[in-house]
Amino acid sequence: MSQKKKSSQSSKDDESANKNERSRAIECWLTDMDGVLVHEDEALPGAADLIGHWRDNDTPFLVLTNNSMYTPRDLAAKLSRGGLEVAEEQIWTSALATAAFLADQSPEGSAFVIGETGLTTAMHEAGFVMSDARPDFVVLGETRTYSFEAITRAIRLINDGARFIATNPDVTGPSAEGALPATGAVAALITAATKREPYYVGKPNPMMFRSAMNKLGAHSERTGMIGDRMDTDIVAGIEAGLHSVLVLSGISGKDDLAQYPFRPAAIHDSVADLLKQLKD
The missing domain is CATH 3.40.50.1000 (HAD superfamily/HAD-like)
Structure with a gap:
């Protein structure tokens, strides 16, 4: 092996060793x-x-x-059925991250929430009051049953000054029948109607x-x-x-x-x- 090739191989080996050490x-x-x-x-x-x-x-x-739909307890049970034992305290969702962020922004504030129990439970536990009467925030999460009435209410509240928050920007979610519209897709609809972009907390x-x-x-x-x-x-x-x-x-x-x-x-x-x- 030439000296140049040896040097190159040595450099690669050193890089691999350094990555192992960092891990x-x-x-x-x-x-x-x-x-x-x-x-x-x-x-x-x-x-x-x-x-x-x-x-x-x-x-x-x-x-x-x-995914903001499920509580950590729900997800821990779901993982257990799949063969993984993870305590609910070791699960962190975009719903929990959103609630933690908003609790820091506006302690004991109010919010109009579109989402499932994973999000509403996180918001309640963070000290928020769920309200559709001049709330501080409109918080959009994932649900299998997006309501046209709830979306319309969200649009009006945002136009009246509520700050727009979304748990994550994912535009589709999986189902047995194929892709479903998810948080990002519904957020885009609300943005088109209000000209207000949400702040996405999730990845x-x-x-x-x-x-x-x-x-x-x-x-x-x-x-x-x-x-x-x-x-x-x-x-x-x-x-x-x-x-x-x-x-x-x-x-x-x-x-x-x-x-x-x-x-x-x-x-x-x-x-x-x-x-x-x-x-x-």
């Missing part, structure tokens, strides 16, 4: 749910072992989801990760995050200053990387490969 130095982890730990409600290879590894080593972690806003770190009492320099989407998980992780890990078990594949001007700190086929690295 092992992480003290807290945030991980996306769908496409990372589960697929169609079934645990992905390595997911249960990774969670077990964190638990055995007393590593603080949170499982994140942009790709790094606010989602920062609020999760606040819950853990974690620092960005010692926190890693795992995601399957370059356009939400990875960009938000980078902007939050986290050690960002892309797994190829979900949405983004290797062929997609070229279209983005940023890169994750590490790429693995699945969390099973990440776990091997953490144990090495």
Whole structure:
């Protein structure tokens, strides 16, 4: 092997070793749910072992989801049925992040909320009063039954001065019959009628990760995050200053990387490969 090739190989080996060291130095982890730990409600290879590894080593972690429909208790039960044992205290949703953000913005405020129990419960627990009489905020989340009447009321309240907040920008959600309109699509409808853009709290806003770190009492320099989407998980992780890990078990594949001007700190086929690295 030529000296030049040896030098190149040595550089690659050093880079790989440095990435391994950075992964092992992480003290807290945030991980996306769908496409990372589960697929169609079934645990992905390595997911249960990774969670077990964190638990055995007393590593603080949170499982994140942009879905605002369900409470952490609902999601913990759903994960358990799929083969993953995660306590409800270890689940962080866009609904919880939204409620935490608004509680900081306007303690004990009022809100007109469109969403399911995951969002309304989070808002109540954050001290908000649900009201359609001159509320401080209109908060839009995900629901399977968007009401034209509720959307109309939201439009009028925003035109009257209520601040517009949405849990996440996802425009579609999955169902057995195919794609369903989600929070981002309905937000676009309201924006078209009011000329007011919502503030999105969920991914790709790094606010989602920062609020999760606040819950853990974690620092960005010692926190890693795992995601399957370059356009939400990875960009938000980078902007939050986290050690960002892309797994190829979900949405983004290797062929997609070229279209983005940023890169994750590490790429693995699945969390099973990440776990091997953490144990090495």
